[in-house]
Amino acid sequence: MKGPLDIPTARRRYVTVCALFWLPLGLSIAPLILLLTERGMTTAAIAGLFAAHSLTAAALELPTGGLADVLGRRVVLVAAGLLNLTALALVGLGSAPWLLGLGMVLMGAGRALSSGPAEAWYVDTVHADSGPGADLRTGLAAGSSATSAVLAAGTLLGGALPWLLGLGPDLGARLSEASSGLVLPLSVPLLLGSAVEIAFVLYVLTALPEPPRAPVALRDVLRGIPATVVGGLRLGGRDTLVRRVFLSAGAVGSALVTIELLMPGRAAAVTGASESGAVLFAALACAGFICSGLGSRFAPLTGRLAGSGERAVMVSLGVGAGGLLLLGATAGATGAGALVLSAIGYGLLYLGLGVAGPNENDILHRRVASTGRATGLSVQSLVMQLVGALIGLVVGVLRPGPVPWLLGGCVLLAGALLWLRRSEPASPSPVARPQPPVACPSPASQDATARS
Structure with missing residues (x-):
């Protein structure tokens, strides 16, 4: 069985995961409100959609954090990527208010699922390789820098794509007509972001190894979430x-x-x-x-x-x-x-x-x-x-x-x-987590050491 990844490799993979996850959000920043307006949504309706996103993310933050601690970082990250893929496609292609609302809710759920597992995976991996005294700030800083860089690049690209599509003679109109009005020039950055989410899911599945965890039944996970939240x-x-x-x-x-x-x-x-x-x-x-x-x-x-x-x-x-x-x-x-x-x-x-x-x-x-x-x-x-x-x-x-x-x-x-x-x-403060009814704790659950 292979040992834990070395720190440079773990850092590189963590940075890549950060970049792949946040690039789709960057692509959506510039065109999103304009796209919703183009779909006929009023300012009040758009505010309601954003409220649905924020409330969903807030409501799911702690339960989904508990899931990552119980089921593993990788499976929760994959779920976040799939939810964001679906959300971006719905918002990019949808015209009915309920579809747009569903897309924003799914986007909020994906945001909640993603708000800890990647970083937790990196810290776990570094601690497994070099112990609790290993330097974390360098890797965390690199991940933050990568996130900022792709958000900046994505914002520029997301704003430029619709404008570039509009430069050609009636290109935007032909694009909309060919897709029966589903794809507008403003939709393209969101659909590109949805494609990036596919790459994110595949990378997480292949590049983020985790120590084996004891099997946990769904009812045990759900029963243990309240204790984790508390x-x-x-x-x-x-x-x-x-x-x-x-x-x-x-x-x-x-x-x-x-x-x-x-x-x-x-x-x-x-x-x-x-x-x-x-x-x-x-x-x-x-x-x-x-x-x-x-x-x-x-x-x-x-x-x-x-x-x-x-x-x-x-x-x-x-x-x-x-x-x-x-x-x-x-x-x-x-x-x-x-x-x-x-x-x-x-x-x-x-x-x-x-x-x-x-x-x-x-x-x-x-x-x-x-x-x-x-x-x-x-x-x-x-x-x-x-x-x-x-x-x-x-x-x-x-x-x-x-x-x-x-x-x-x-x-x-x-x-x-x-x-x-x-x-x-x-000393580090533990968080209660549900224990599987059988088997011994996984190697990760043994690591109750201090954070770096």
């Missing part, structure tokens, strides 16, 4: 650092939703038209992903220079909060100087978030045992989505101007201030 919720209650990681995730969610809600309108106001504003927003989103990727690459260096991962998180979140507050300070200003300061603030926000992510997750992996690794990541994602949704509702009802921006900046600054006090080291 254990995940207790993680933050008994470990100060884990609680700070979760609360910081909520602060990051508030910052991201502030940008997502306010930046498109601000870009349109700068250019004077919604169409050109959409192009500017796509360029800004690409620049943001690049800054986030650069931040992720510098995450290990920042941790070393700051003296600890905790201080690195505090500094990087503070930088991000400064960027968002700068955007708020220039919200009502005009002129070239204000635009330059706004661009600097936008870059600082994403740079700070990029540095913070790998350092936060490094802390989380050191504090949570292997049996709860994916569950802990799911709790982190759940808090980010729920706090982001709450702040988004508040931002949405505030009058346009500096105040909504400043609200998001202040919440992110509060997340940075959580890390002012250092915590005493503690």
Whole structure:
């Protein structure tokens, strides 16, 4: 029987999985809202579709994290890929509201399934090869950088494809006519993303080996999920650092939703038209992903220079909060100087978030045992989505101007201030998981060691 993968190979495969999974999302960022509008959906209906996606992802975060800890990382990742493949095809081809709604719900389910297993697989593999003291930040940073890079490239490609298809004489019309109206130029990036999901599923099946797990009946899995969920919720209650990681995730969610809600309108106001504003927003989103990727690459260096991962998180979140507050300070200003300061603030926000992510997750992996690794990541994602949704509702009802921006900046600054006090080291916190009725624990379940 082959031994565990060496660290460079595991890192390379983890980076590839991150890239293949997030490229389809990047392809859909620019055309999605325009496609839904082209299908006849109103703004309120589109908001409802996005709410269905977010609520589905939030509702399934902890149960699906528990599934990854019980059934294995690979099978859950494959399920996520298949759900996203179906979702992108439905949204790309569907015209009926119920089909579009089903697609967004499936996309939310895929997002929930994917929010921990790949990273948990990488950490498990590194620990199996080199023990719990092995460096994780380098691999986590590489995965974050790859995610940012493919999101940036996908955003540009997804925005350019429909425009390029429209350059030919009546090409878009002929494409729509040949497919009986199912395929519009705006549909093409989503369908391309669906094809990428096929490659993702095949790669996961062939490139992510796992130690054998004892067979578990479906009823035992379902019966054990509540205990895993409760254990995940207790993680933050008994470990100060884990609680700070979760609360910081909520602060990051508030910052991201502030940008997502306010930046498109601000870009349109700068250019004077919604169409050109959409192009500017796509360029800004690409620049943001690049800054986030650069931040992720510098995450290990920042941790070393700051003296600890905790201080690195505090500094990087503070930088991000400064960027968002700068955007708020220039919200009502005009002129070239204000635009330059706004661009600097936008870059600082994403740079700070990029540095913070790998350092936060490094802390989380050191504090949570292997049996709860994916569950802990799911709790982190759940808090980010729920706090982001709450702040988004508040931002949405505030009058346009500096105040909504400043609200998001202040919440992110509060997340940075959580890390002012250092915590005493503690042993990793396990998460209760259902045990199979027969057989001995798998090798992975024996690894109740500290996170790197």
